[in-house]
Amino acid sequence: MKNFFLPLLAIFCVLNASPAQSAQNIQKGDVVVVPLQGEVAPSMFLFLRRVQKSAESAGAAALILEMNTYGGRLDSAEQITNLLNRTQLPxxxxxxxxxxxAGSLIALATRHIYMAPVSAIGAAAPVLASGDDLGVTARxxxxxxxxxxxxxxxxxxxHNPDVGEAFxxxxxxxxxxxxVIHSKGSLLTLxxxxxxxAIEGKPLLADGIADSVGDLVKKAALQGSVVKIEPTGFERIALxxxxxxxxxxxxxxxxxYLEFKIPGASLPGFIAAICFAxxxxxxxLAGLAGWEVVGVFVLGVCLxxxxxxxxxxxxxxxxxxxxCLMLGSLLWAMIDRYPGQTFFPTGPMLRVPLVNLLVAILAALAAIAILARYLPRTSVYRRFILSADIPAGPSLDTAPREFVPTAAVAPGLKGLAVTTLRPSGKARFGQHVVDVVTEGDFIPAETPVAVISTxxxxxxxxxxxS
Known part of the structure; x- marks a missing residue:
């Protein structure tokens, strides 16, 4: 059984020592800087979601996106936009x-925009992944x-909604x-x-020009330590x-299931532990689960x-x-819950996690039913059972193989377990080796036993x- 826990312990120890833990080091009042570099992709959303949740939980003073992107996937940009629009952080x-x-769309989802002296924002026309234009209807x-x-x-x-739309x-x-700031006929880029x-006393879009993040912090009069959270590279794996x-x-x-069905085999338990870990x-890493769900799962296993x-x-x-604790922890780990939300998840929050869990359980039950029917007939199963049940020593082939009437094995008769009783096995009573079963206990070989009933x-x- 230790093979079940060792992979869990190893993977989580590695994660504890990884840069992913830096998001957990955010303190109350910190100014959190999140670099958004390169293509806007699902991994960028996963990274930002994890950091934003940590910042909200810690009570950070502000969240700064340090952006340098030419764009990317619109679906990921929409996820990031929705994520930013729901936060209460500045x-x-x-x-x-x-x-x-897509980067310009994300910038519009933040309350303040600052730009480096040489920088640009805009040109957000949708195109195909190949770079070609969309068809007229799709466009x-x-x-x-x-x-x-x-x-x-x-x-x-x-922000001015007309400016955003013109992008x-x-x-x-x-x-x-x-x-007229921008005429029809071309995409707006600023x-x-x-x-x-400043137009009519208000900047067209950006609050100001800053040379660096530190300069932005000064000009925006933000207080608190600046904490920069770097992506770990695990986000793609998390996806x-x-x-x-x-x-x-x-x-x-x-x-x-196989770990308990075949006690002598350690590989199934090891694989199960790797999968759960x-x-x-x-x-x-996707910003969905915390360490508490792991603790609940381990507690369930122990029970x-x-x-x-x-x-x-x-x-x-x-x-x-x-x-129940194990299933609950698996379900809870998949729920996208944000700080400040009610403890009990809503229907939309539960929909996808419930489907994933039910699909896995139903498929597992079907697979277990098939294994229970056909696995005992396989040579692999018999080899494991024999190696687990037959102790080292003289072969049992020389033991008399004869029918022993139950009258000869009466309650109170004492003997010796020949094999490990898991809970079934063999025991010797006098000169006879008999198939026996316990009430559920595991009894090691060479242990004195007594007949309870027949x-x-x-x-x-x-x-x-005695």
């Missing part, structure tokens, strides 16, 4: 040096949807008072000087792990083991509680105390 974007395409639908989203996000954060829609004119130009969550749970459940690791080894004849309550060919024994 949010800043420092454009150093590009906020192109019109995409621009219509995103224009509405951009306007809402810009308005919420105090994506070349048919949008930007006019302030009598002055440099630092244009974005900070795959969270996507494969049902498969990891399926293999983990089957491995745990990767499951929790991926959801932690199930206690039920098997200590309470097998008295109650099933301990085991049921353990199973029922036809079934002989029930227990450890003999």
């Amino acid at each position: 949010t800043y974007t420092f454009i150093n040096t590009n906020a192109g395409s 019109d639908k995409t621009i219509s949807y995103w224009s509405a989203l951009i306007r809402g996000s810009a308005t919420r954060n105090g 994506m829609n070349k048919e949008k004119e930007v006019k302030i008072g009598e002055r 440099n630092a000087q244009e974005a900070t130009e 795959w792990i969270t996507a494969l969550a049902p498969l990891l749970l399926l293999v983990g459940i089957i491995g745990a 990767l499951f929790f690791l991926g959801h932690y 199930v083991l206690a039920e098997i080894f200590f309470f097998a004849h008295s109650t099933i309550l301990v085991g049921v509680i353990g199973i 029922d036809g060919m079934r002989v029930v024994v227990k450890t003999s105390t």
Whole structure:
């Protein structure tokens, strides 16, 4: 059974020593800087979500996005935009040096924008992954949807919604008072000087120009220590792990079943532990799970083991509680919950986690039913059972193989366990080797036993105390 816990311990010890833990070192009042570099992708969303949740939980003073991107996936930009629009933290974007395409949409979801002296923001026209233009219908639908989203996000954060829409829609004119800032016919792109130009007493878009993050902190009069959280590189791994969550749970459940079904085999338990460890690791890196769910899962495992080894004849309550804790921790690890939300998740929060868990459980039950039927017939299973049950020493082949009537094995008769009773096995009574079963206890070989009762060919024994 130690093989089940060692991979869990090893993986989480490695994670504790990794840079991923830096997000947990945010203190109350800190100014948290998050670099958003390169392509806007799902891994960027996972990284930002993890850091933002940590910053909110710690009570950080502000969140600064240090941005340098030419754009990327619109679906990831939408996820990041929704993430930023839901936070109560003061949010800043420092454009150093590009906020192109999807990057400009993310910047509009923060309350304050600062730009490096040589920088640009805008040009957010949607294109195919290959770089080619969308078809007319697809382009019109995409621009219509995103224009509405951009306007809402810009308005919420105090930016000019017309400027945001003109980043994506070349048919949008930007006019302030009598002055036309941008005419129809091309996408709007602003440099630092244009974005900070005061028009009718208010900057067109950006609050100011800053040479660095430190300069931004001074100009924005932010207080507190500046803490920069770097991406770990694990976010891409987390993306795959969270996507494969049902498969990891399926293999983990089957491995745990085989560990108990074939006590002599350690590989199934090791594989199960790896699967569960990767499951929790991926959801932690994705900003979904914390260490508390791991503790609940381990507690559930301990209760199930206690039920098997200590309470097998008295109650099933301990085991049921353990199973509930394990399933609850697996479900909780997949729920996207933010600080300040109610303890009990809502229906939309539960939908995907419940589907993943139910798919894994149903598939595992089907696989276990098949294994229970056909596994005992395989040579691999018989080899493990024999190696586990037959102790070293003379072969049992020389033992008399004869039918022993139950009358010859009466309650109170004492003998010796020949094999480990798990709970079934063989025991010797005088010159006879008999198939016996315990009431659920595991009894090692060479242990004195006594017959409790007989029922036809079934002989029930227990450890003999005298």
